[in-house]
Amino acid sequence: MAAIHEFYELVKEKGKVKARRKRKMCPRCGAGVFLAEHKDRYSCGKCGYTEFRKKS
Numbered sequence: 001m002a003a004i005h006e007f008y009e010l011v012k013e014k015g016k017v018k019a020r021r022k023r024k025m026c027p028r029c030g031a032g033v034f035l036a037e038h039k040d041r042y043s044c045g046k047c048g049y050t051e052f053r054k055k056s
């Protein structure tokens, strides 16, 4: 079972709680640089870091 909470965070907005998608950040470039989402992987456009998605 996929750990969906890793990719979503709960945000309170105008009294309502919403699940907001959390984007993966590049471990090399650090905070502020997000990984581009592909069907089977994530990749950083800045340094070329690639992280493969786990098969579920």
Ligand SMILES: [Zn+2]
Residues within 6 Å of the ligand: 026, 027, 028, 029, 030, 033, 044, 045, 046, 047, 048, 049
């Ligand atoms: Zn990077």
